[in-house]
Amino acid sequence: xxxxxxxxxxxxxxxxxxxxxxxxxxxxxxxxxxxxxxxxxxxxxxxxxxxxxxxxxxxxxxxxxxxxxxxxxxxxxxxxxxxxxxxxxxxxxxxxxxxxxxxxxxxxxxxxxxxxxxxxxxxxxxxxxxxxxxxxxxxxxxxxxxxxxxxxxxxxxxxxxxxxxxxxxxxxxxxxxxxxxxxxxxxxxxxxxxxxxxxxxxxxxxxxxxxxxxxxxxxxxxxxxxxxxxxxxxxxxxxxxxxxxxxxxxxxxxxxxxxxxxxxxxxxxxxxxxxxxxxxxxxxxxxxxxxxxxxxxxxxxxxxxxxxxxxxxxxxxxxxxxxxxxxxxxxxxxxxxxxxxxxxxxxxxxxxxxxxxxxxxxxxxxxxxxxxxxxxxxxxxxxxxxxxxxxxxxxxxxxxxxxxxxxxxxxxxxxxxxxxxxxxxxxxxxxxxxxxxxxxxxxxxxxxxxxx
RNA sequence: GCCCUGGUAGUAUAGUCCGGUUAGUAUACGGGCCUGUCGAGCCCGUGACCCGGGUUCAAAUCCCGGCCAGGGCGCCA
Numbered sequence: 001x002x003x004x005x006x007x008x009x010x011x012x013x014x015x016x017x018x019x020x021x022x023x024x025x026x027x028x029x030x031x032x033x034x035x036x037x038x039x040x041x042x043x044x045x046x047x048x049x050x051x052x053x054x055x056x057x058x059x060x061x062x063x064x065x066x067x068x069x070x071x072x073x074x075x076x077x078x079x080x081x082x083x084x085x086x087x088x089x090x091x092x093x094x095x096x097x098x099x100x101x102x103x104x105x106x107x108x109x110x111x112x113x114x115x116x117x118x119x120x121x122x123x124x125x126x127x128x129x130x131x132x133x134x135x136x137x138x139x140x141x142x143x144x145x146x147x148x149x150x151x152x153x154x155x156x157x158x159x160x161x162x163x164x165x166x167x168x169x170x171x172x173x174x175x176x177x178x179x180x181x182x183x184x185x186x187x188x189x190x191x192x193x194x195x196x197x198x199x200x201x202x203x204x205x206x207x208x209x210x211x212x213x214x215x216x217x218x219x220x221x222x223x224x225x226x227x228x229x230x231x232x233x234x235x236x237x238x239x240x241x242x243x244x245x246x247x248x249x250x251x252x253x254x255x256x257x258x259x260x261x262x263x264x265x266x267x268x269x270x271x272x273x274x275x276x277x278x279x280x281x282x283x284x285x286x287x288x289x290x291x292x293x294x295x296x297x298x299x300x301x302x303x304x305x306x307x308x309x310x311x312x313x314x315x316x317x318x319x320x321x322x323x324x325x326x327x328x329x330x331x332x333x334x335x336x337x338x339x340x341x342x343x344x345x346x347x348x349x350x351x352x353x354x355x356x357x358x359x360x361x362x363x364x365x366x367x368x369x370x371x372x373x374x375x376x377x378x379x380x381x382x383x384x385x386x387x388x389x390x391x392x393x394x395x396x397x398x399x400x401x402x403x404x405x406x407x408x409x410x411x412x413x414x415x416x417x418x419x420x421x422x423x424x425x426x427x428x429x430x431x432x433x434x435x436x437x438x439x440x441x442x443x444x445x446x447x448x449x450x451x452x
Numbered sequence: 453g454c455c456c457u458g459g460u461a462g463u464a465u466a467g468u469c470c471g472g473u474u475a476g477u478a479u480a481c482g483g484g485c486c487u488g489u490c491g492a493g494c495c496c497g498u499g500a501c502c503c504g505g506g507u508u509c510a511a512a513u514c515c516c517g518g519c520c521a522g523g524g525c526g527c528c529a
Contacts, residue, residue, distance in 0.1 A: 421529065
């Protein structure tokens with residue numbers, strides 16, 4: 001199946017009068033009767049002998065327009081076309097197996113609606129790949145490349161699949177605030193905003209507000225939205241602004257209920273991509289498989305032993321570093337043949353105050369999802385008992401006053417609950433094997449880049 | 453926040469160590485040839501040393517600062 005949703009949801013069947021086109025280019029089939037009208041960007045022009053070939057592209061595909069010398073005005077207009085001009089064309093669809101692009105159009109009229117200057121400021125031939133910086137400076141043109149656009153189409157399907165799963169499983173979509181009055185953990189890495197003369201911040205995670213909605217009794221929710229990190233990270237896997245699919249659910253037995261939802265969510269997103277984005281995946285040369293469930297789970301303190309066997313010494317009670325993360329991913333791939341896995345029972349001392357501690361131990365019911373060797377989410381069971389939360393805030397050396405707005409609500413009956421937030425761009429990056437997360441978002445925000 | 457590497461035509465690069473010819477190549481772009489191109493091919497042409505300061509007879513090249521880019525670590529999604 002081709003990527004129907006990307007076309008038919010907008011097919012111009014609703015009239016046509018006044019619309020520039022009667023068809024998406026990708027929907028053209030040999031043998032279509034009568035005249036079709038298409039519009040798009042000139043992808044390529046080539047003169048050979050008495051022919052002038054023009055490739056026309058819209059988001060659905062590419063077709064070839066062939067004009068012969070002697071076609072009068074049409075040939076003249078065709079001769080003046082340049083790369084990336086935006087044009088509307090009327091013509092008939094011919095069956096020409098000789099045209100590798102697919103179908104061929106014999107035009108009766110060509111109208112130039114917008115000329116493109118040339119040469120373009122980045123490579124569009126595909127022969128001399130422009131650097132990422134140049135591409136991002138000229139992102140709208142960069143995204144005209146079907147491969148680059150495919151990433152965004154796939155991401156849309158991924159999120160849609162996840163939403164379908166959540167909606168059909170009784171999760172309620174909510175929108176929690178992006179502007180907050182205080183961080184979730186003290187917050188050195190928050191962007192500050194002037195809020196009518198008061199200090200406000202862009203959220204780094206919708207975490208605490210989701211928990212308050214559990215206190216409210218919404219029971220199962222998700223929040224799809226942006227988060228910001230003011231960390232000046234220069235890596236291929238960090239953005240200062242990213243989106244997450246943040247899920248929270250109550251009435252759980254323990255953190256394992258959370259992990260079950262999370263792995264189903266990821267699998268559902270990937271299944272949607274496989275089903276709906278066959279041509280986009282082919283374009284990117286990605287062979288995607290729905291991950292087997294359940295995902296493998298590694299638990300602390302066993303993780304230390306595994307790492308030591310792999311020749312990596314992580315001191316007892318310490319967090320995983322980047323190398324450890326990658327080693328564990330290799331270990332899981334080798335022993336479980338899986339690209340995704342959970343790490344559970346992180347040391348309590350390296351996790352924030354709101355996590356639930358496993359009774360009488362130094363471990364927390366705190367889980368990370370790792371995919372493709374990269375941390376995709378953090379989550380687990382949260383502490384829902386008022387006294388414990390207060391105690392843990394003290395243990396972490398935080399100022400209780402700063403968290404009163406959150407904690408006080410737990411004095412009036414809170415259900416056991418847990419959740420997680422999956423980074424959308426990171427998940428996209430991992431399933432497509434992208435080298436840089438900036439390719440997984442149309443207009444990335446990094447420490448130096450704020451435009452376009 | 454720390455560390456490493458880089459910035460040369462529209463794009464992507466060679467040249468930089470070891471200062472000194474007309475700054476080379478590919479691609480894009482413009483012109484020409486070619487009776488079906490599809491990374492077509494062939495010929496001709498236009499076009500560049502990030503910014504500021506310093507050293508020197510002389511700087512793309514060496515030194516300092518800035519800005520930007522890519523990456524590693526930290527932190528995280």
